[in-house]
Amino acid sequence: MNNTERNAIKRKEWRRNNRDKVLAQKKRYRDKHKDELKERAKEYSSSYEVKLQNTITRSARACFEVGTLTSDEIHNLLIGQGGLCNSCGIEISHELNNINLDHYIPTSLGGKNAIENVQWLCGDCNKKKGANAPTEQLTFFINKDNA
């Protein structure tokens, strides 16, 4: 073990034994750099990737609590569709207000919450499909707050 490693272990131990000091130090840092940190957090959370990932995670959670689908699967599905509406082909992956995960066969008709039974549609196609089967809950809509 060299000196650098020994020092690292010592520092780690010190931090473990002086948790309150460490927390106070972190708080001082946060207070001092408050605006900068806020700005960085804002930048991060407004990036497209983060928004898309949040949308997908929420979609998976909202729609597939009982199913076998994962957010990775529906994310890959969107990539597989080239980020396009599966019906009319318009770009939807950057239109988070206009992107809807749809069941080919509604769950109320026995459709499964499985990757082979879902597709991404744009809002228009989704509405059209909904109008043809108005009693079915075909889709859910993504929360606009996040888009």
Ligand SMILES: [Zn+2]
């Ligand atoms: Zn469409």
